Amino acid sequence: MAVPAAYPVESIDNAARILLMLVDNPSLRVADVSAELGVARSTAHRMLTTLQARDLLRQDAQTKGYGPGPALARLGIAVMGAVSLRDEARLLLEKLVEDTSETAHLLVLEGTETVFIEGVESQQVIRAGLRTGQRGPAHASAAGKALLAELSREELRRRYPGARLRGGTERAVSTRRALEAELQKVRETGYATNMEESEWDLCAVAAPVRNRQGVACGALSVSGPARRADAKLALLSGAVTAAATELGARLG
Template sequence: MAKPRIREAGPDSAATPPQYPIESVDNALRLLLLYAEQPAVRLTEASGYLGVASSTAHRLLAMLQYRGFVRQDPDSKAYTPGPALTVIAASINRRDDARMRARPVLQKLNIDLNETITLARLEGRQVNYIDSIEGTKTVRVISRAGQMMPANCTSTGKAMLSVLSAEELRRLFPDERLKTMTSRSIATRTELEAELERIRRRGYASSTEESEEGVASVAVAVPAHGGAQYAINVSVPLNRMKASAKSQFTTALQTAALELEALLG
């Protein structure tokens, strides 16, 4: 039987192998990569491809099946992609689609304000920064695109959390103590709830060195389809967040949020 053709690694194929590799994890990931090349994998194919005994391949596939990454066809007994892979792929596609749709709005804000503009999505208790455009000033906040941060520590996160009901918020944060990033981060749920009420009244969220020293930001929430939530943000060095600048940023963000709601809704 011909060995399936597949790249032995993902996009980071030039990376140095980890110092302490876990063979079983590596084999499971290699099995998942097979689905980029073929729609189904039989036990004998998995065993031959990995160079392991059929019993070992079966245990790996059984664990992947348990976690929903593969499913076994009852007739052919071959393993096909499971719902977990579909959910992951759909989530990535949604983020990419949102980024492409929102890009023109971010670009316009970036030109108008010449500061770093960021689009973020709420994922559980985390903020996922899905796109960012830096300003051109010598001293500026760098892009956070691709990073994840605790929602309670960022203006984008607080803006999105402010859209949630009290019940939804408590499901997300069942404990009183919260994860922090700096000494100025919101550290308790009680403090967070009070801050979110203020955000609802004024229509925007702000952060002063809550995720990074020397950085201030303003953000506005952008509710979108399927319950997904986004926020758009302006981040600047702390000394540039004057009252007049904050007012200008907030007005620009609120206008952009209306455009984005139509694009992402």
């Protein structure tokens, strides 16, 4: 049983209560929060949008309800132990390498960058190398686009307030409008590609890892030399999408 704070800060207490409401209800409405906290609907709305701005909540475009956001998912992973996520991913990364003969990685999204947190290297003589711990511009990578496609338009524009984008090769999208069009294609196909956009002669395919609540907490990616990877795009996309779905189911 939680022990009440001696000197509670009301705003922090209300934010905590909103997040704890997700334990019993995966989708929160303004009216629910207003009734639970005993505040006006306008106040409840401001609280929800503030938590959304920090990625702790995410609003469903159709239902308008608020559910767990990507930052809350990352926090949960950190609390439960990132090692368990990496252990679960490791088995599937090894299978991806076996099925595709290309290097496989697990990545997460931080702001407008992707971070490589685990990987298994291909045994091919000419291959993509391991990049664990490295960062790169999200808009120029397959995993980055797979995860950016999970964000709302409002959140995407908060992260990319300018019309121009920087980073990657000449093949990378260079405007926010082009990125939004690219992300729509990702939503339609279920996977994202990187055709020499982050580095020359490197191609990659990635798919988001969503837990059972539908929150993306990372992405799986397979990458290799452009000529070889481009020739087997169907194999790579099918394998990485299946692996990402399986990993998400394991996360619960």
